[in-house]
Amino acid sequence: MEILVVEDDLNIQRLVRETLEADGHRVRATADGNEAARWIDGQVFEAAVLDVMVPGRSGFELCALLRANQEIPILMLTALGELTDKRYGFTAGADDYITKPFDPEELVFRLHAVARRYQKAVVPVIRFGDVTIDKRSQQLTIGTTCLTIPRREFDLLHQLASFPGRVFSREELIEHVWGLDFMGDDRTIDVHIKRLRSRLEGTDAIEIRTVRGLGYRLETQS
Template structure:
């Protein structure tokens, strides 16, 4: 998307697209100030490139965004000795199967879909509870604590706190 579209801005279109699905969105625009980039990411863009750009770099970035979406769309994730099956909503740690509460499962699946990526509380709330969530962002902390308790059975998968930023899932396999 370009930010400068006729009729409506690319930012508005990006927000509307995010309300109706989870598709890769890359902003490609002449607006290159930090505030413009912030607004693009806040609207839901996965990446932001300013004009003029190197076409080869655009291809690299498109492939990176596509890889992230393909991994998130996988029905079964294998991370060390942890398996997360989105179809059956089961988490297997070593040989023990767990049926997690829905939000806890979705939170784990979101983090596991992008190992090593830091998610802010706001991003996790938007992905798991939805943009209309009116509760406290500390809800994430409670769910993370519960997930950490369940992940004690493995020494290969851990949810780390990144101070001042959020959480990320690390895999040592």
């Protein structure tokens, strides 16, 4: 993969670069957020590792900029471990957090895990146990029961199911499902989630979980 790395600690930047290159990836690295923003504007990346506190555009801003243009795995690499900072990152569109200091192997494992979620997203038919979510027909099947559900509900379920385990904020889900021009209340998401949970009561294969203070994620049966 072509991976963007933004880290102003040059020792850590070198460690991240060498770790990712050893894993077979191509890396473009910078210590400056403004330079990274210019690269994002003119280049397509396949993944990104972003430090939160860098000169120029912050990691949060770069994450949001990437999300506005590309659907790629994004890891936030930071010394900040507070819930508030994680909330900002997830709201901006981050897939996962790694707190410094970190084991290089953990970086690789987490990147692979997030990348697998994105690989699943391109499949038009998503299956978990007895649940089938068919993007082509816009139908949800649980066991032998086929349900045609309202489009917004289906799109919301498909978005969550495309990235199992990933936390989506209400703002992200509104952007993905309703679009940036949505003028309603973000509690609309809560209403649709409640309806989806009711429809999924007949299966143990998947469950939509609330992540307090952050948003929602879809969990699958182990």
